[in-house]
Amino acid sequence: MTSRDKTSPTSDPRKRRSRGEVRKKTGQTATLRPAFPSPQRGGQSGALAQSPSLPMTPTSFQSERVPAGWQHRHLLDLERLTGDEIRLLLDTAALFKEATDHCRRKLTVLTGSTVVNLFFENSTRTRTSFSLAARRLGADVIDFSASTSSLSKGESFIDTARNLEAMGIDAVVVRHSTPGTPHLLAQHLDVGVINAGDGPHEHPTQGLLDIFSIRERLGDLTGVTVGLVGDIAHSRTARSNLWGLLKLGAKVILCGPPTLVSQRWRELGVEVSHDLDAIVPRCDVLNLLRIQFERQNTRPFPSVREYAHLYAMTSDRLTRAKPDLLILAPGPINRGVEMTAEVADCRQSLILDQVTNGLAVRMGVLWLTCGPREPAAARVHVPPVSDARTRG
Ligand code: MLT
Numbered sequence: 001m002t003s004r005d006k007t008s009p010t011s012d013p014r015k016r017r018s019r020g021e022v023r024k025k026t027g028q029t030a031t032l033r034p035a036f037p038s039p040q041r042g043g044q045s046g047a048l049a050q051s052p053s054l055p056m057t058p059t060s061f062q063s064e065r066v067p068a069g070w071q072h073r074h075l076l077d078l079e080r081l082t083g084d085e086i087r088l089l090l091d092t093a094a095l096f097k098e099a100t101d102h103c104r105r106k107l108t109v110l111t112g113s114t115v116v117n118l119f120f121e122n123s124t125r126t127r128t129s130f131s132l133a134a135r136r137l138g139a140d141v142i143d144f145s146a147s148t149s150s151l152s153k154g155e156s157f158i159d160t161a162r163n164l165e166a167m168g169i170d171a172v173v174v175r176h177s178t179p180g181t182p183h184l185l186a187q188h189l190d191v192g193v194i195n196a197g198d199g200p201h202e203h204p205t206q207g208l209l210d211i212f213s214i215r216e217r218l219g220d221l222t223g224v225t226v227g228l229v230g231d232i233a234h235s236r237t238a239r240s241n242l243w244g245l246l247k248l249g250a251k252v253i254l255c256g257p258p259t260l261v262s263q264r265w266r267e268l269g270v271e272v273s274h275d276l277d278a279i280v281p282r283c284d285v286l287n288l289l290r291i292q293f294e295r296q297n298t299r300p301f302p303s304v305r306e307y308a309h310l311y312a313m314t315s316d317r318l319t320r321a322k323p324d325l326l327i328l329a330p331g332p333i334n335r336g337v338e339m340t341a342e343v344a345d346c347r348q349s350l351i352l353d354q355v356t357n358g359l360a361v362r363m364g365v366l367w368l369t370c371g372p373r374e375p376a377a378a379r380v381h382v383p384p385v386s387d388a389r390t391r392g
Contacts, residue, residue, distance in 0.1 A: 064109065066373040067092075074186045074193040075365050077202040078240045083247040090212050093357070093364035100136055103359040111138035113170040113370045118144045118161065119196065120176045125331055125355060126196050126205070130173045133362035139370065142169070157181075158188050165189050170370045174198075192369035200234045200295055205365055206330050207240025209358040211248065213350045214285050216357070217326055222249035227279050229311060230289030230338055232261045234296060237330045238289055242270065253279050256311060259300035260291075276311050280321045287328040288313055288338040304337055313339040318346065326350055 069088050078086065097103055115134040119127050131141045144164065151160055161172065171192040174182045179201035186193040197203040211221070218224055226245055232238045232254045245252050252270040254261050265272050273279045280286070291300075291307065301307045313327065327339070327349045335341045344351060 064372060066368055066371040068374065070368045073369070074182070074195075075204055075369060076182050076186060076193065076195050078204045078207050078243040078247070079202065081243075081247070083249075086208070086211070086244055086247055089208055089361070089364055089368065090215060092368060093208070093212055093360040094216075096137075096363040096367065097357070097360035100360075100363070103132075103136065103356055103363070106136050106138065108138040109367060110134065110170075110370055113137075113139040114142060114168065115139050115171045115173060115366060115370070116142045116144055116164050116169050117196075118146075118164075118172050118174045120146050120174075120181075121197065123175060123196070125358065126175065126203075129355070129358040130194075130196060130205075130362050130366075133359050134366055136359065137363055137366060139170070139366065158185070161185055161189055165191055171366065194365060194369060197236050200236050200239075200292070202240045202243075203236040203330075204240050205358065205361050206237045207244045208365070209354055209361040210237070210241055210287060210328055210330065211244045212357045212361055213328060213354045214326060215248075216353075217350070218284065220249075221245065223251065224284045225251045225253065225282055226285040226287060227253045227255055227283040228287050228289060229255045229276060229313070230260070231291045231300075232256055232265065232289070233300075234260075234292035235289045237287075241287060242268070246270070253283065255279050257301050257307070276313075277317065277320070280313075280317050280325075283325060284322060285326045285328060286313060286321075287330070288333075289330065290332065290334060290338060308337050312337060313343045315340060315342045315346075318343060318348075324348065328354060331355070 067088065070085065070092075072081075072085070075089075081089075096107075099105075100107060113134075115130070117127055117130055127143070131143065134141045142164075149155075149160060151157065155163075164172065169191055171194060172185060172189065173194045173196050174185055175196040175198070176182070177199045179199040181198050182193050182195035183198075195202060195204055197206070214224065214226070215221060226241070228235075228238050228241055230238075238254070242252055242254075246269060253273055254265050254270055255273045255276055258274050261272055261274065263272050291304075318325070325348055327343060327346065329338060329344070329351050331351065331354070333339065333344055333351065335344055343349065
């Protein structure tokens with residue numbers, strides 16, 4: 001039984017509030033009806049019952065419940081989601097983006113919920129984005145600081161998390177350098193667990209926001225060619241992109257030095273290249289990934305200058321690309337390493353759109369994790385992450 005299940009219907013403020021209230025920045029309150037789908041014919045309700053996508057009608061929210069097409073309690077990775085579940089996440093994010101006027105206005109759909117940020121690694125975008133997303137939905141946010149907590153007095157990670165849970169929280173957003181940490185938490189907690197990056201393993205909301213940004217420009221991803229360039233071996237962003245893109249029918253090319261891009265990735269159905277110049281003309285999208293020096297024991301190339309010469313996206317390379325090539329980067333970006341400053345700021349760059357879309361995606365994820373749902377929603381068994389999945 002979750003903490004939410006223990007709450008009586010009348011004591012839950014989310015059940016008392018009027019439907020879909022939106023507080024505008026000006027302070028006045030507008031009314032929006034949540035655009036989640038109502039039960040469909042044939043017994044199954046939710047987006048997936050009628051199509052892989054939600055109806056894109058953000059001004060006609062029909063139900064405040066999490067759609068039945070979303071049966072998960074947690075968001076741990078994209079590897080174990082289906083294409084339809086990923087589409088549902090993206091469609092939910094799109095609804096929230098529109099309902100909040102491009103992520104600027106506030107809703108009250110999670111009023112009464114509390115989200116805890118449990119970050120054991122540095123973060124600028126992800127932590128801020130989760131905090132803002134939770135607040136945009138009306139939730140309270142607690143930022144847990146590992147260095148000033150009782151972890152430094154010897155308390156175990158699980159005990160710390162259980163203590164936080166006992167305070168009546170609804171979701172934990174966790175970032176940790178050890179792959180599988182969110183999966184471990186999910187086995188011990190009854191509240192929703194959202195992976196905000198587990199070492200080099202996965203960063204599902206980053207993968208979703210990258211894919212969301214591509215889909216917003218190009219529509220259906222079937223047949224779209226996406227090049228992921230850089231430190232594939234250590235990049236959790238690469239892994240989440242790879243799973244999400246493949247499940248949505250995109251063609252994925254992994255590109256970088258042989259020391260950072262193993263030919264073994266081909267076993268997953270992706271193309272592997274060590275020659276950026278050869279792949280640039282074929283790509284519709286390039287996602288330029290940072291070299292994760294903090295996760296490397298040895299230098300994977302002689303010098304950053306040499307890496308940039310071979311793998312940085314430059315204006316010159318842009319002239320040989322499709323005219324509408326989209327440029328993505330998860331950030332933080334290192335101008336002059338993954339790309340030149342001109343490319344970072346060029347017409348096709350979606351880098352700042354990605355940041356805005358991160359809010360939309362995280363609102364969608366928080367809603368699906370914390371929003372009210374049918375009591376019978378299935379709990380999904382969470383197997384541990386295998387070591388093999390984290391290797392480059
Ligand atoms: C991450 O935390 O993995 C970032 O989003 C990407 C990076 O650090 O390069």
